[in-house]
């Protein structure tokens with residue numbers, strides 16, 4: 001099998017975790033506590049440790065995004081958003097009654113451009129902004145954008161839907177801005193089918209997120225939240241997946257280095273100290289069996305905004321993704337090396 005031939009899509013779930021998962025599910029059933037119980041607590045504490053920021057579990061990324069935007073009170077305000085992202089990112093701001101202003105990306109990393117961020121921020125004075133870590137690496141301009149936002153009082157939310165396992169010199173996504181939000185949707189590097197988690201270091205934000213996901217409880221109902229709680233069954237899955245995450249990502253890194261890098265010299269190249277979680281393996285040459293693009297159509301085009309974003313349009317037309325799925329064959333007691341993976 002060549003590096004460009006498609007591996008069948010597999011959800012990264014290791015059979016070694018099946019017994020533990022079943023036993024956790026059994027204990028949930030017997031506990032008579034199917035929500036707001038020990039599994040969510042354990043998952044949050046595991047993720048907090050991994051991310052070095054307090055974690056709050058949600059039903060999905062979207063619930064956490066609405067909670068964050070509610071905390072920043074963006075109603076009637078401008079929110080900057082990259083166009084090269086999933087529709088969820090601008091849609092969450094739109095549904096929070098903010099005005100979305102799109103900014104351009106870089107061609108090198110597909111993520112938000114500092115220069116265009118500043119240009120748009122000077123023009124529209126946003127209250128908040130999104131940065132999206134597209135494809136599994138950290139946005140190359142994250143430090144400059146986060147510093148700029150801090151100086152100007154712009155609240156920065158990191159869309160970490162793809163960032164499982166990624167770090168830059170040990171620092172995880174979601175810790176440069178005010179908060180970060182991960183998705184555990186079915187296609188993600190680790191998944192619970194549906195699910196999400198928000199991370200932040202400010203206790204006021206954490207308090208708000210916890211209350212918002214639970215109809216405003218704990219705030220005297222001053223916070224107008226809804227139900228965005230994570231189910232105990234989902235949280236049990238999140239626990240075993242979080243424990244397995246580093247191994248899954250290590251396999252992906254090995255596969256990228258030992259197989260894909262040789263075949264694809266014209267690819268996203270990371271700065272020193274940055275390790276991608278390889279949600280996607282992004283190249284700039286057409287490949288025979290691409291798994292499609294990260295995004296086919298930029299959000300400013302979907303939402304019909306009359307704005308010129310040349311890099312975003314360039315990226316949409318000029319990148320492809322080589323398959324990089326953690327295969328079931330790798331899910332053996334000694335997983336982690338591509339030699340042990342049945343590639344033929």
Ligand SMILES: Cc1ncc(COP(=O)(O)O)c(C=O)c1O
Pocket residue numbers: 060061062063085086088089132159161162182183184185195196
């Ligand atoms: C960049 C990005 N943001 C947000 C989301 C939304 O996540 P969820 O489906 O968990 O709401 C996704 C994908 O699912 C995504 O790729």
